[in-house]
Amino acid sequence: MSPIILIGTHRSGTTWLGQVLSRHSSLAYWVEPRYVWSWGNNYKPDDVLTKINANPRIIKHIRQRFHKFVKNQGKERLLEKKPSNCLRLSFIRAVYPEAKILHIIRDGRSVFNSAQEILNTGYYRQEVLSRRLLEMFKETPTWEIPAQFPRITETLKSKLTGRPLKFWGPRPQDWREWVKQDPPNVILAKQWAATINQAINEGALIDSNHYYRFYYEEIMARPREIMSNITEFAELSNADNLINYVESTVDPSRQNKWRKLINQATLEEIRPYMESTLNQLGYEW
Numbered sequence: 001m002s003p004i005i006l007i008g009t010h011r012s013g014t015t016w017l018g019q020v021l022s023r024h025s026s027l028a029y030w031v032e033p034r035y036v037w038s039w040g041n042n043y044k045p046d047d048v049l050t051k052i053n054a055n056p057r058i059i060k061h062i063r064q065r066f067h068k069f070v071k072n073q074g075k076e077r078l079l080e081k082k083p084s085n086c087l088r089l090s091f092i093r094a095v096y097p098e099a100k101i102l103h104i105i106r107d108g109r110s111v112f113n114s115a116q117e118i119l120n121t122g123y124y125r126q127e128v129l130s131r132r133l134l135e136m137f138k139e140t141p142t143w144e145i146p147a148q149f150p151r152i153t154e155t156l157k158s159k160l161t162g163r164p165l166k167f168w169g170p171r172p173q174d175w176r177e178w179v180k181q182d183p184p185n186v187i188l189a190k191q192w193a194a195t196i197n198q199a200i201n202e203g204a205l206i207d208s209n210h211y212y213r214f215y216y217e218e219i220m221a222r223p224r225e226i227m228s229n230i231t232e233f234a235e236l237s238n239a240d241n242l243i244n245y246v247e248s249t250v251d252p253s254r255q256n257k258w259r260k261l262i263n264q265a266t267l268e269e270i271r272p273y274m275e276s277t278l279n280q281l282g283y284e285w
Contacts, residue, residue: 002098004077007197010083010169011114012106013216018081028075032082035139042144047171049082054094084170106216108192113258119164166196170195189270193277220252241245
């Protein structure tokens, strides 16, 4: 059966929605299988992948690896989420033309606030680091492991020194230049805008049978309606338990948390890099 690919920028609600959908008995849920998707392309300087990067060998490996995961879980279909997949929709379509792609969008200022908290407080706990390293060695070809050394080194350095990471999350095409020349807040703003814009542009080229775009704020405001649309699009039968669960647990107050936590000076600093994209998505500054 067609896999369900959940995409959205970092801190946009993909983790929460993935956990909700994983409650369905037919789905085998893999949280951020980064090294499966990057197999054969680890030496790229960013996370952008297109259909050109999906040669037959890579397609075969990715499909076989996910098939094995679903089979080992004793399930029927794959459900996975990885924010970097916002930068590789044409690649995903080359690998899985039958995939059901769910694209969740959230106000970029909420994303900015949450990402800033992650960078400042430190995301990589010891158990997270250990799990990521084990996954990397398991899923990455031996000849591509050296490509991971810069990211691993930076993460370990941040963990040992207690200093924030310079960059975390999806890596759009120009991310290295931002790290060299821009202050932290501007980097986060540019990262969100570049990531969401690429996903929107590539998503617009996909037919409505395979791509469904919706808003985090809509789920908070109209949980039963939006979750019904999501499960219908994803062809999930007997999904009333998911819909009821979301309706009983959503917390609409979370969507405006950024208004209390981002000061005016910071908003003015990031506005030039986010406002046009926010307007395009229907948000008001």
